[in-house]
Amino acid sequence: MTDTQPKLNAFPIFLRVEGEAVAIVGGGDEALAKARLLGQSSAEIRIIADNAEPALRDWIAAHGAVRIHAAYEASLIEGAVLVFAATGDVELDRRIAGDARRLSVAVNAVDRPELCDFFTPALVNRAPVAVAIGTEGAGPVLAQMIRARIDQMLSPQIGALATLSASFRSAVERLLPRGEVRRGFWREFFEGVPARALARGRLAEAHDAATELLLNGGAVRGHVALVGAGPGAEDLLTLRAHRLLMEADVIVHDALVPEAVISMGRRDAKRLSVGKRKGCHSKTQSEINDLLVQLAQAGKRVVRLKSGDPLVFGRAGEEMQAMRDAGVSYEVVPGVTSAFAAAADFELPLTLRGVSSSMVFTTGHDLKGGSLPDWARLAISGATVAVYMGRSVAADVAGRLIDAGLSPDTAVAVVENASLKNRRRFHGTLADLPSLEARGDLTGPVMTIIGDAVAGANFELSEPLAALRHHEAAIAAMEGQGA
Incomplete structure (x- = not known):
């Protein structure tokens, strides 16, 4: 069999230079x-x-x-x-x-x-851990580009973790048998409780966790990370979220999380969809809570992957309470919420000096009750309102706000599939917003931003909502004449 792998002309080594x-x-x-x-x-x-x-x-x-x-x-x-x-x-x-x-x-x-x-080489320094990237002098710029990517992947505390591991090495060799038990200890050491404690700057806690792990014979404890997947674009995922996905044994994800984001996890990780699209819930929230607890108690490292940010309309509160009640270790990793992505798509300032200095995040369903919620009064007083809603409640939102006293001429920006390449942008006024209800072609998540600050957005790449409203009126008129 012929070896077709190119040979290195420069063999990489680490040269001892201490005191030299x-x-x-x-x-x-x-x-x-x-x-x-x-x-x-x-x-x-x-x-x-x-x-x-x-x-x-x-x-x-x-x-x-x-x-x-x-x-x-x-x-x-x-x-x-x-x-x-x-x-x-x-x-x-x-x-x-x-x-x-x-x-x-x-x-x-x-x-x-x-x-x-x-x-x-281009050097990623996490002393005593070092990653050196070389191109034999052929492409120094390429080496720096690769270095930047690796630098993003590695925890800033990995060097300190390696130093801590050295202090445990002799005890591990003395107390734990070779093979799977010892490998399991080190895997949990570098990816489990000790690593998470050190990532928070808690050296004493990391040392205690490693000692407990050693005394328990390397038994692995489960952990759940509630991770924000962002609005959809995979390159808006945080570095911490990406690291956790690469370490996860199980990825429990919502239906709105794109496959491109899920695929950033470990290839051999088990993937479980828990649904939650409009009108189609594959699991109840109680069932999801139980699933997370069971996986963690089985020693699994779990990423609960939620669209946007876990703490913004993500029902993370119920899941955290379930894990607290069960004594399960967990953490929360924020994500870019859809309101921020939609504003970025429109180059829209959510706060604007002299115009709006406050913000409201809400859902259109808040307006379906008998009384007007407090945030509606904030909108009337000048706050920028980001409404997480589908197009089906657009007319109800607009009508209730206008009835409450918000001007029909208040600026509105609408984004479908915020942050993604197939996003669509619409702009207009509050009076134009009900025209969205007839747009059956808007099948992706819709984000609506309302307020005077919206007037500062860039509308060059968006469609006017008024055109939709006039088109609907013309069709209605034609149908009336036909009758």
Whole structure:
């Protein structure tokens, strides 16, 4: 069988530099960039420059590096474990590279791959954890792009977690048998209660949780994360939400969460849809509560994935109470709620100085009772109102607000499928809003924003609601003449 995998011309290693000298030759931006990179290590940095630019001099003073104020000579790099030629002068860099090889010191010449014994990687630093990305000098910009993606994926506390793990390693090897039990302990350590405690900056709590885990023989405790999936676009998911999805054993999701967001979870995670579309509930809220508790008590890490934000019309309160009653560990991860996504789609300021300084989040169903809710009075006094509703209640919302005293000319913005590529935007006034009720083609989630601040939106890519109203009136007139 032929091996078709391309071979690496530069093999990645981690070189021990603690207490060792690393020489950087140069006094400009290239030398400063390498100094900043090496400054993340415990190496003794030696900068050789007869003329150093102010930014480099400031860095040397701030970080305790050694500057050798002299023109380059080969003797100045003796004893170094690494040398960086960063002069910007090709002939001088070539000379430095030759001297380094003669002295058996590995050399890197900035932007001159043909002179390099090694290449500096793009580095994600979570000391003592480090991720290095290299392209053998072919694509430094590509390496930085990859670095940025990995940096987003890793918890800021993963280094501290690794340090804590080192203090438990000998005890784990002594008390837990090799194989599945020991692997289970470390998996729970790095993804379970100790990791979550440290993510909140609670080192003592993380240490206690790890000790309890060890004394319990590595037995895994379940956990539920109530996670906001955002309005629909997968790139609006938070970094924390993405990390939890990648760690989850089970993903319990609502029907409105797009498949693209669900697919960001672990491939082998079990996925359970609990429905909740209009007129079609696959599970009652009580059944969902029981399901979350049962999964957690079975030792599963569960992500309860909710559209938008879990705490905004997501019935998270009932689920949290159920888990508190059962003694189940849980956390809440906020998401971008649909009102914010709809406002962004319209470039709409939800608050506008001198116009509106308050906001109301509500559902159209609040207006179906006999008495006018308090938020309606806020709308009349100038608050921006974001109404989470389907098109079927648009006429009722408009009529009740107009009857309560809100001007029919109040500006309105409507978005179907906020944040998604197939979103549709409509604009008009409160008097135009009832025309939505006849739009059977609006099958996605509809978000309506009402208030004087809406007038500050960008309407270039939206359709006027008035056109729909006039079209309906014309059809009605024609039908009347036909009768």
